[in-house]
Amino acid sequence: MFTLPLIILADGLVFASWLFLISLGLTLIYGVLRILNIAHGSLYALGAYTGAALIIAYFDGDKWWPPGSFVVLLGAALLVGLVAGPLIERGVLRRMYGRDPAVQLIVTYALFLILEDGIKLGFGVDPYYAYKPFGLLGKVQLAGVSYPYYYLLLLIVAILAGGLLWVLINRTRFGRLVVAVIHDPEISTALGINLPVIYVVTFTLGATLAALGGAFTAPMIAVVPGIAVEVIVLAFAVVVIGGLGSPEGAALGALIVGLVRAAAVHLIPELELFTIYLVMTVVLLIRPQGLFPQVEVRRI
């Protein structure tokens, strides 16, 4: 009798942890740089491709200790984030601060288009199957359905990523500088905060989080061209529901979207996609700033 709610809860939680991973970086970048980064989806795809390619290489010949593959996934995310992050921010976005928001949005869209084909050039168009880490941890029976422990790992990665980001922002010197910049970039500069450094580090952090989401998704899916397109709009829904620029909001948004989607999949599968954007619409109508609005300082 309680099996269906339990399955919905479990599925929802799994989906929510994935959503949280893909949207955390997006909301962080928006919060600090005030740019809604469409290329976030491409960074996710780049992470997935790099992760999958490295995993396939790692398991080639079965020479290495299998659980080490999780470290490989982490390494893939760091590699992508640390290379692509500074390149994109210093190379392109840096010149866009203070421009019209429409222009900023379209610049990230242009980057998205460039990376979309760049990935095809680099990795080819054939699918990558990096399923080995997925089955490595075994399975658990839950309400008659078997869940791989890999999903639990995903949940842990999501919680760790969120927790570490929270500590970074709320408990470190760097975090205090970031908060100052969020509230007023101009005064922060006047106080001697090196704005470009804050921006490039934040963007790199966000890019790494996107790549992390991609890398840990790679074992669960066939990595094919076009995975970026669906991800970015889902991430938009999550961060808008939670409140643009708020990591806590992204967690709540991910939980809501995850549970709603899981419920829709099991109860009314035809409306799966519709319900997600219905929730987004309703939240925007009732609380335009999202459920966890970023503190807005009134300036008149």
Next chain:
Amino acid sequence: MNRQILLTSLLLLTLFGGLGLVLPEWVIFLMALALAKGLVVLSVVLLMRAGLVSFGQGLFYAAAAYAVGFAINRWGIGEATVLLAIGVMASIALAALIGVVIARYREIFFGMLSLAFSMAFYGVLVKAYDVTGGSDGMGIAPPTIFGLVIPPERLRLTVYYLVLICVAIMLYLIYRYIQSPLGTLIRAIRDNEVRVAYLGGSVHRAIYLTYVLAAGLGGLGGVLVAINVGHVDPELAYWTTSGEFVFVALLGGTGSVFAPLVGAIAYELVKSYAFKFSPYTWQMTLGILMLGIIFLLPGGLWSLGQRLRRRQV
């Protein structure tokens, strides 16, 4: 109306009309597609004049195209002029409803809410197989135009002229709108909304009307594209389609009613040539083109002409 503008418009109309007689059929198809999409881009530009970036104009584009699909396939209506009316009315009706709430939104919230509406619509289109044909969409039989049955070998050209007539009429109407008190008020709203309200202008009403007008224009573009392509699918409402419209709007520039059409034609041409010569990197080509425009030519392609003219003077 300014005489110079009238002359330029007549010249352009003759030029484009004449092009229809000399260009090969596939270019005619592309031009009709570009001009029809240009109308949707123009609708995005209208909203930009109010400082609003719609990231969901695909909603009206798709809604009108699907209305045409239903009209042809379910109700057996096969006359282009009636289909145009149906599509435009459908998108206007939709916008009249959504506009009530969305007219209160600004900046990123306007963009995100319009995105949410269009994606919800996309969700319905994809999943309601029985009604919409799911992700395959629907075929659209060639309609009669002004009551005439068009033979297949003449179809491309006739549709092109239909598009051209619609574009000419809409450009005139939009030009009048921009010159009108409402169009001026919209500019003022972008500059300072609070001041407009203090001066006694109704901000909400102006934005609402502009939103509905833009939706009708977007719907018209959707109908024309549907008739030209002969097929509708949910992709019309997807976020990439809406993103493309904003992309082309900035590519062309927002300085004139002609700019979106220039942008749309340039976009379709670059896209099809890039696709022909390097099928794996056509998106990259477009992205690089866009970055180049934004860095070197912030006013869009349209401002290129203005720069050249200024140099001559």
